Amino acid sequence: MFGKKKSPTPRKRHQKPVTNLKTVRQHQKREEKRIKELERSLRDRTLGVYIHIPFCKSKCAYCDFYSLPGHESRMDAYAIALSANLNELAPSMASYTVDTVYLGGGTPSIFGEQRLKNLLNLLTKTLHLAKNCEFTMECNPDSVTPSLIRTVRKAGVNRISLGMQSAQDDELRAVGRPHTMEQTRKAVQAIRKGKIKNLSLDLIFGLPGQTMESWQASVEEALSLGPEHLSLYALTLEEGTPLWAARERTPLADDDELADRYLWAVERLKTAGYEQYEISNFAKPGYASRHNQKYWRGEEYVGFGPAAHSDFGGCRYSYIADLEGYIDGMASGKELVAESEQIPEKERAREYVMLRLRTTEGILQEEYHKLFRMSFAPLQTKLEQYAAQGWAVCEQGRWHFTPEGFLRSNPLIGGILEVQEADMVKNSAVNLRGTTPADG
Numbered sequence: 001m002f003g004k005k006k007s008p009t010p011r012k013r014h015q016k017p018v019t020n021l022k023t024v025r026q027h028q029k030r031e032e033k034r035i036k037e038l039e040r041s042l043r044d045r046t047l048g049v050y051i052h053i054p055f056c057k058s059k060c061a062y063c064d065f066y067s068l069p070g071h072e073s074r075m076d077a078y079a080i081a082l083s084a085n086l087n088e089l090a091p092s093m094a095s096y097t098v099d100t101v102y103l104g105g106g107t108p109s110i111f112g113e114q115r116l117k118n119l120l121n122l123l124t125k126t127l128h129l130a131k132n133c134e135f136t137m138e139c140n141p142d143s144v145t146p147s148l149i150r151t152v153r154k155a156g157v158n159r160i161s162l163g164m165q166s167a168q169d170d171e172l173r174a175v176g177r178p179h180t181m182e183q184t185r186k187a188v189q190a191i192r193k194g195k196i197k198n199l200s201l202d203l204i205f206g207l208p209g210q211t212m213e214s215w216q217a218s219v220e221e222a223l224s225l226g227p228e229h230l231s232l233y234a235l236t237l238e239e240g241t242p243l244w245a246a247r248e249r250t251p252l253a254d255d256d257e258l259a260d261r262y263l264w265a266v267e268r269l270k271t272a273g274y275e276q277y278e279i280s281n282f283a284k285p286g287y288a289s290r291h292n293q294k295y296w297r298g299e300e301y302v303g304f305g306p307a308a309h310s311d312f313g314g315c316r317y318s319y320i321a322d323l324e325g326y327i328d329g330m331a332s333g334k335e336l337v338a339e340s341e342q343i344p345e346k347e348r349a350r351e352y353v354m355l356r357l358r359t360t361e362g363i364l365q366e367e368y369h370k371l372f373r374m375s376f377a378p379l380q381t382k383l384e385q386y387a388a389q390g391w392a393v394c395e396q397g398r399w400h401f402t403p404e405g406f407l408r409s410n411p412l413i414g415g416i417l418e419v420q421e422a423d424m425v426k427n428s429a430v431n432l433r434g435t436t437p438a439d440g
Helices: 021-043 072-093 113-126 146-154 169-174 181-193 212-224 255-271 290-297 323-332 345-356 365-372 377-388 403-407 409-434
Strands: 046-053 097-105 129-139 159-165 199-205 229-234 275-278 281-283 301-304 309-312 315-319 337-342 392-395 398-401
Touching: 046 290, 072 113, 072 301, 072 323, 097 290, 113 129, 113 146, 129 290, 146 181, 159 181, 181 199, 199 212, 199 255, 212 255, 229 255, 255 275, 255 403, 275 290, 290 301, 290 345, 301 315, 345 365, 345 409, 377 392, 377 398, 377 409, 398 403, 403 409
Parallel strands: 046 097, 046 301, 097 129, 129 159, 159 199, 199 229
Antiparallel strands: 229 281, 275 281, 301 309, 309 315, 315 337, 392 398
């Protein structure tokens, strides 16, 4: 204990790491680049947004959409509910780029300039809108004003869909349309002066009292207004509408007359430079409705408002068709969804056929097989039968209907769905046999 004191082991001095600021910055830049690339890849997913404005001045005799005349006093409450719905769903849409917005109705153009401005500003603030976002608003000619067009254009609207329907005032009156052809001309003038460069006009063939001559005159009037897009719809009698109730005493065109009007219009629009890209839709090059193409291509979209439908995140759902229920539900947290379902792959395969064959884009063998791992051969056999009748054609590997085929598209698509279903049943049976013990 009295010997030489052992010297303590020297403590190792704490070594500070050598900080290379250049290396740190390079690492940070790599991480930032990786994060941006990840965000960009996520935002490559595009989304359409539909907003339903259910108010209208009066209900047309043929209309079975969810629309409400005489409810202007509820517009403010509805605007609040719609804003709450948008804010509620915005986080789930954050990783998407919204590349189409569509305001439909009803008649969005009677919703009021300030309400529309607030709604459009909210959309811009809460959603990631593409720089080239197609932003459509439906209008009726009688509610278009220069001030309205200036307001909505400044807030983002760059496409107007105008419900012209006919150039003949007597045909418009026969179905309860609240405007005249002169109001259509003035509306188009206001739209063009308001610097809207993408205009679509709707026309209906088969209106009560319409003749081939009056239909041709309406098409010519529409062409004289220089729209970028035209939609031509055959009048349909929907049960529960005034026109349905009066069908026995209303002079309506027969199927042959409707076919003649449709085929004449298809050729006339073709010579005027409009490409047919769907049964009822025609556009100058570059002006096809990108929003409606989402529906036909089975792409994702989200709807807001009563009776609005969505196909989002693998789920298809719709809101209740009840204005007061929608307003109350958003205020109280009550359930708004009327229907909801997960779509199985087989149903997607059916929809691929049903929706794509409405378009001139049609269906492609390689695409069909890649998406659904199913044989295209049964479908091709049926399409070849249609081609022999002049109803279908294959161009650059894509099968689509001709104008004559579009005329009878419902039974033709039904025939293809039948052979598709038979092929699905056959494949299911083969798979089941392949898993039985007897087959080893």
